[in-house]
Amino acid sequence: MKRLPLLAIALGVGGLVPFLACAVGILLFSGQVPAPRLVLAMIDYGAVILSFLGAVHWGLALAGDPLGTPIAAGAVTHRLTLSVLPALVGWAALLIPLVASPVLALAVLLLGFLLTTLVEARASRVGLIPPGYMALRWLLTAVVMLCLAAAILARL
Template identity: 45%
Template sequence: MRLPFLIFLLGIAGLVPFVFLGGSIFIGHLFAPQPRLMLALLAYGACILSFLGAVHWGLAMERPDIINDRTTSDLDRWRLIFGVCPAVLAWLALYIGMVANPRTGLSLEILGFVAVYIFEKSGWKKGAIPQGYIRLRLALTIGVVISLLLAILGT
């Protein structure tokens, strides 16, 4: 299944702040520390990681029987449970990054993005994730991880 061009375009647009901030931190640290950019990247990463969990809530909630019926399918139950996990991890990464060490927070976000992709890839193999979506997620995950690594290496 091919995704509409708008979804592809918006996915790439969401990657732009990662690339800009990660690259700016990497290059900028050659001249001076960039703590505000690190926090901006950390906060943006936490927002997007939370959003990825919300996607799965949307997939579960799009079915009218989840609201009207007393039973929830195993797949929808897993989607609802999993949908909360990225938000909790994003909050933890943001908190640790702000209170203790931004590099540690960015590292946790990397783990979160990779874990979400692995979980989604598992769901895709079972037919629970659209094929076009999983390809886009792979490309975006690679872009995000590279950007976050650049920021970590730039400090």
């Protein structure tokens, strides 16, 4: 299994800092003024990162098969189409607090991260994901989902 570049790992782990900071702040200030703002900050950051995850697959679809085997045009179309779904889920999460509880937006993001990672795991099994990527993705997704779940529970 090919190792990911150390910088990719460091940046991935560093990307957890806003999730962790928001979750800790929401838990510490649960009944105070900063908590609702931190929830919105977490929603905003989660939407951005979810969009980034979709963009990864957009790039991989355009780059072709990492193993060098030709990809059918239909598979590229399917992959490009799926790659925009995380951004749409993130956008929906951004809109939800305008009309409903921000807790619902957190739940939508949690589901979006889980489903995106499950789709990536399936793509990995058929060789459409670079080796080593899924180990990092599962770790990052687990931490993100724990932060989102903690925020949901703190706001219920």
